[in-house]
Amino acid sequence: MAKKTKAAITATLIPGDGIGPEISAAVVAILDAAGAPFKWDKQLGGVAAVDKHGDPAPKPLLDSITKNKIALKGPLATPIGGGYRSINVRLRETFGLYCNLRPVRTLVPGGRYENIDIVLFRENLEGLYVAWEHYLNIDGDPHAVAVSSGINTRAGSKRICEAAFEYAVKHKRKKVTVVHKANVLKALTGIFLETGKMVAKDYPKIECNDRIVDACAMELVLNPWKYDVIVTTNLFGDILSDLLAGLVGGLGMAPGANIGDGAAIFEAVHGSAPDIAGKGIANPLALLLAANLMLDHVGEEAISKRINNAIDAVLNKDNIRTGDLGGKATTKQFANAVIKRLK
Numbered sequence: 001m002a003k004k005t006k007a008a009i010t011a012t013l014i015p016g017d018g019i020g021p022e023i024s025a026a027v028v029a030i031l032d033a034a035g036a037p038f039k040w041d042k043q044l045g046g047v048a049a050v051d052k053h054g055d056p057a058p059k060p061l062l063d064s065i066t067k068n069k070i071a072l073k074g075p076l077a078t079p080i081g082g083g084y085r086s087i088n089v090r091l092r093e094t095f096g097l098y099c100n101l102r103p104v105r106t107l108v109p110g111g112r113y114e115n116i117d118i119v120l121f122r123e124n125l126e127g128l129y130v131a132w133e134h135y136l137n138i139d140g141d142p143h144a145v146a147v148s149s150g151i152n153t154r155a156g157s158k159r160i161c162e163a164a165f166e167y168a169v170k171h172k173r174k175k176v177t178v179v180h181k182a183n184v185l186k187a188l189t190g191i192f193l194e195t196g197k198m199v200a201k202d203y204p205k206i207e208c209n210d211r212i213v214d215a216c217a218m219e220l221v222l223n224p225w226k227y228d229v230i231v232t233t234n235l236f237g238d239i240l241s242d243l244l245a246g247l248v249g250g251l252g253m254a255p256g257a258n259i260g261d262g263a264a265i266f267e268a269v270h271g272s273a274p275d276i277a278g279k280g281i282a283n284p285l286a287l288l289l290a291a292n293l294m295l296d297h298v299g300e301e302a303i304s305k306r307i308n309n310a311i312d313a314v315l316n317k318d319n320i321r322t323g324d325l326g327g328k329a330t331t332k333q334f335a336n337a338v339i340k341r342l343k
Contacts, residue, residue: 007037008037008038008039009037009038009039009070009298010038010039010040010041010067010068011038011039011040011041011068011070011071011072011294012040012041012042012043012061012064012065012068012070012071012072013028013040013041013042013043013071013072014042014043014044014045014046014061014071014072014073014074014076015042015044015048015074016045016046016048016073016074016075016076016268016272017046017047017048017074017075017076017077017272017274017277018075018077018271018272018273018274018276018277019074019075019272019273019274019276019277019282020046020074020075020076020272021074022277022278022280022282022284022331023074023268023282023283023284023286023287023331024072024074024287026284026288026331026332026334026335027072027284027287027288027291027335028040029335029339030284030288030291030307030335030338030339030342031291031307033338033339033342033343034303034306034307034342035303036291036295036300036303037298037300038072038294041064041068043060043061043064044058044060044061045057045058045061045073045076045087046075046076046077046078046087046272047076047077047078047079049061050079056076056078056079056087056090057087057090057091057094062094065091065095065263065265066095066263069262069263069264070263070264070265070266070294070297070298071263071264071265071266072265072266072267072287072290072291072294073091073265073266073267073268074267074268074272074287075267075268075270075271075272075273076088076272077271077272077274088267089129091258091265092124092125092258093125095260095262095263095265096125096260096261096262096263097124097125097258097259097260097263097264097265098123098124098125098156098159098160098259098260099121099122099123099124099159099160099163099257099258099259099260100121100122100123100124100237100241100256100257100258101119101120101121101163101167101256101257101258101259101293102119102120102121102122102237102241102244102245102254102255102256102257102269103118103119103120103255103293104116104117104118104119104120104244104245104247104248104253104254105117105118105248106248107248107249107253107285107311107312107315108249108253108315108316108321108325109316111248111249112247113224113247113248115225116224116225116244116247116248118224118227118228118229118230118244118247119167119171119173119228119229119230120229120230120231120232120237120240120241120244121160121161121163121164121167121229121230121231121232121237122160122232122233122234122236122237122238122240122241123152123156123157123160123192123231123232123233123234123237124160124234124237124258125156125234126150126151126152126153126156126157126233126234127150127151127152127188127233127234127235127236128148128150128234128235129150129234129235129238130149130150130151131148132148132149132150132151133146133147133148133149134146134147135147150188150235151188152188152189152191152192152233153191154191154195157191157192157195157196158195158198158199160231161176161178161195161196161199161200161231162199163231163259164176164229164230164231165199165200165202165203165206167229168203168206168228168229169203169205169206173206173228173229174206174207174228175206175207175208175209175227175228175229176196176200176203176206176207176208176228176229176230176231177208177209177210177211177216177227177228177229177230177231178192178193178196178197178200178208178209178210178211178231178232179210179211179212179213179216179230179231179232179233179236179240180192180193180196180210180211180212180213180232180233180236181212181213181214181236182212183212189233192232192233193210196208196210196231197210213232213236213239213240216230216240217239217240217243220240220243220244220247221243224244224247241254241256241269242254245269249325250270250324251269251270251271251286252270252283252285252286252324252325253285253286253289254269254270254286254289255267255268255269255286255287255288255289255290255292255293256268256269256290257290257293257294257297259297264294264297266290266291266293266294266297267287267290268286268287268290269286270286280330280331280332281322281323281330281331282322282331283322283323283324283325283331283334284331284334284335285311285322285334288307288311288338289311291307292304292307292308295307306342307338307342309341310338310341310342311338313341314334314337314338314341318337318341320333320334320337321334322334
């Protein structure tokens with residue numbers, strides 16, 4: 001185990017449901033081997049929390065994140081029925097996690113796309129996902145008409161656009177693209193585009209352009225290399241971030257970070273995969289890459305870089321890969337290979 005470089009940082013660990021505990025254990029072992037400064041406060045969430053606390057987001061979990069202000073989260077399942085809201089949405093709203101950061105880069109060459117390196121910033125709390133919805137009763141049909149309202153604010157648009165431009169400056173990116181649908185949703189996404197252009201004026205060294213969301217989706221398939229950093233609204237970001245993951249091999253290769261002014265939660269964005277839970281074959285890469293974002297967040301970029309270099313070596317020099325990447329390695333075998341490269 002490498003020597004930790006700084007005083008311990010207490011962080012909430014939510015192993016999650018399904019394959020969550022397996023990949024969480026693998027990632028924690030890698031972080032310990034790399035000398036990451038985290039001391040883990042393990043808490044239950046999702047279905048596992050319902051079984052014990054009767055709530056997928058119980059008070060001990062919320063109290064832990066409130067105290068620690070940083071968390072690593074495995075995949076959580078929202079129980080079907082019972083009136084439970086999405087736990088991921090609840091956590092974002094509870095802690096004001098307005099910034100959803102979704103970077104993707106090519107890790108395994110030889111796929112349909114090579115040399116992908118794109119970062120997407122998704123506004124996490126506004127847009128159509130505020131879900132102000134209701135039905136209208138017509139001629140005795142209580143669900144004859146469904147109505148939904150969306151909200152984007154100047155303040156909300158400004159802070160996510162500023163986050164994207166600040167990232168571009170810090171990481172020496174060249175361009176930020178504001179993605180919208182202002183040709184049709186002139187108010188709802190027009191304010192986002194207008195605000196993005198206003199923010200861009202404060203960053204004259206970063207190129208800024210904009211794209212209508214449907215054109216952006218097409219271009220990401222035809223020529224994704226023209227994109228660098230993307231910033232967009234909640235619904236569009238949800239869709240485009242999964243499209244981006246598809247360019248590099250799927251959600252198993254895609255980390256996510258949900259960041260607010262007072263807390264940050266780093267996560268694997270894929271599901272809990274109950275069909276393979278307990279078999280020891282799950283790919284821990286997405287959660288490991290999320291842990292690297294967490295390291296960057298606390299100023300441990302050197303450790304994050306070492307882990308990224310180890311991942312690249314294991315995948316492309318040692319050719320050790322889990323089944324979803326065409327290999328035969330178990331979760332533990334992959335983790336042990338990364339740890340070996342760290343030594």
